[in-house]
Amino acid sequence: MKILQDYSLNELQELMLQYGEQKFRAKQILDNLNLGKSISSFTNISKELKGKLLNEFADLPLKIYTEQHSKDGTIKYAYELSDKNIVEGVLLSYKYGNTLCVSTQVGCRMGCKFCASTLHGLVRNLTAGEILAQVLTVNALLGGKIGKHRKITNIVLMGMGEPLDNYDNVVKFIRLVSAPEGLNVSPRNISVSTCGIVPNMYRLADEGLPVILTISLHAPNDTLRKSIMPIANKYKISEIIAAAKNYFNKTGRRVVFEYALTDGINNTPECASELARLVKGFPTHVNLIPLNEVSERDLRTVTHKQAEKFADFLKKYGISVTIRRTMADDIDGACGQLRNSIVEEK
Numbered sequence: 001m002k003i004l005q006d007y008s009l010n011e012l013q014e015l016m017l018q019y020g021e022q023k024f025r026a027k028q029i030l031d032n033l034n035l036g037k038s039i040s041s042f043t044n045i046s047k048e049l050k051g052k053l054l055n056e057f058a059d060l061p062l063k064i065y066t067e068q069h070s071k072d073g074t075i076k077y078a079y080e081l082s083d084k085n086i087v088e089g090v091l092l093s094y095k096y097g098n099t100l101c102v103s104t105q106v107g108c109r110m111g112c113k114f115c116a117s118t119l120h121g122l123v124r125n126l127t128a129g130e131i132l133a134q135v136l137t138v139n140a141l142l143g144g145k146i147g148k149h150r151k152i153t154n155i156v157l158m159g160m161g162e163p164l165d166n167y168d169n170v171v172k173f174i175r176l177v178s179a180p181e182g183l184n185v186s187p188r189n190i191s192v193s194t195c196g197i198v199p200n201m202y203r204l205a206d207e208g209l210p211v212i213l214t215i216s217l218h219a220p221n222d223t224l225r226k227s228i229m230p231i232a233n234k235y236k237i238s239e240i241i242a243a244a245k246n247y248f249n250k251t252g253r254r255v256v257f258e259y260a261l262t263d264g265i266n267n268t269p270e271c272a273s274e275l276a277r278l279v280k281g282f283p284t285h286v287n288l289i290p291l292n293e294v295s296e297r298d299l300r301t302v303t304h305k306q307a308e309k310f311a312d313f314l315k316k317y318g319i320s321v322t323i324r325r326t327m328a329d330d331i332d333g334a335c336g337q338l339r340n341s342i343v344e345e346k
């Protein structure tokens with residue numbers, strides 16, 4: 001079944017004309033969708049139009065399958081899609097607002113050694129509307145509406161999947177969620193995280209969407225990177241850095257590098273100085289993440305002390321750096337963990 005949330009206002013207007021309906025119905029439908037409503041619960045359109053829609057479109061693109069609440073307030077959701085596939089998301093609440101982490105694919109084909117999302121490969125891409133529906137569903141669950149009554153203030157594409165491996169749907173999602181007649185989340189409050197698919201980093205720089213580009217680097221040289229991230233066999237770190245500089249030049253946005261600290265692998269002082277040399281010279285920020293240990297994977301995390309030591313090395317080189325607070329490690333916090341536990345149960 002098709003996904004109604006894939007449609008922009010213009011596309012809904014065309015659909016109404018095809019249906020022989022009046023154009024203004026499109027906005028009524030969009031207003032309902034923005035509130036996270038299922039087609040069958042729309043109250044301001046005729047039974048006949050509802051019937052036509054339900055013939056063609058899933059009543060709801062997804063529903064919440066389970067929730068896990070962490071002691072630190074983080075909530076992890078598993079969503080069931082209309083074809084019964086499961087994807088996951090995380091809601092992080094801060095003083096300034098709520099950040100929702102969304103998935104872009106069912107599974108992932110990137111094969112990173114430390115990541116649970118990729119253990120069973122890629123099942124399929126999510127459509128733009130399925131990514132959007134994650135935001136609409138949680139926004140509604142929190143009692144949010146649209147515009148300034150929105151509850152979701154920031155979005156990070158850091159759930160399951162590689163966003164730049166599902167490029168067209170991801171860009172369409174960003175356009176839909178930032179549209180004034182949609183939730184109207186500024187692209188400036190949206191982060192797109194990538195393992196470094198270089199050609200699509202260049203394309204993204206030219207979309208006119210000033211999102212934050214976050215690059216999962218995790219290693220400061222190609223040899224080490226190849227041992228943990230297969231994508232490193234395709235693109236060199238030097239190519240990633242060149243694409244990151246281009247992104248900054250085109251969008252004016254500083255680029256964020258993610259670096260998951262793994263004990264004995266990438267946390268030596270030599271790694272820190274190599275990393276510093278890479279990210280120096282243009283506006284960047286390094287986000288250190290103590291590895292979230294995944295039971296299927298044989299990699300160990302670092303202590304907070306070790307992470308601070310690594311951060312101090314980087315600071316000496318004048319690098320802007322933060323250590324991401326480890327959240328939700330009492331639940332299936334690492335991306336892909338919750339889905340894996342559900343798929344195994346199912």
Ligand code: SAH
Pocket residue numbers: 112114115116157158159160161162163193194195214215216258260289290291292293294334335
């Ligand atoms: N595919 C995208 C986005 C999804 S993952 C990417 O690679 O950026 C979001 C972030 O979590 C990435 O930086 C990813 O490398 C990191 N990550 C995955 N598994 C992790 C784990 N077990 N511990 C810490 N970070 C992890």
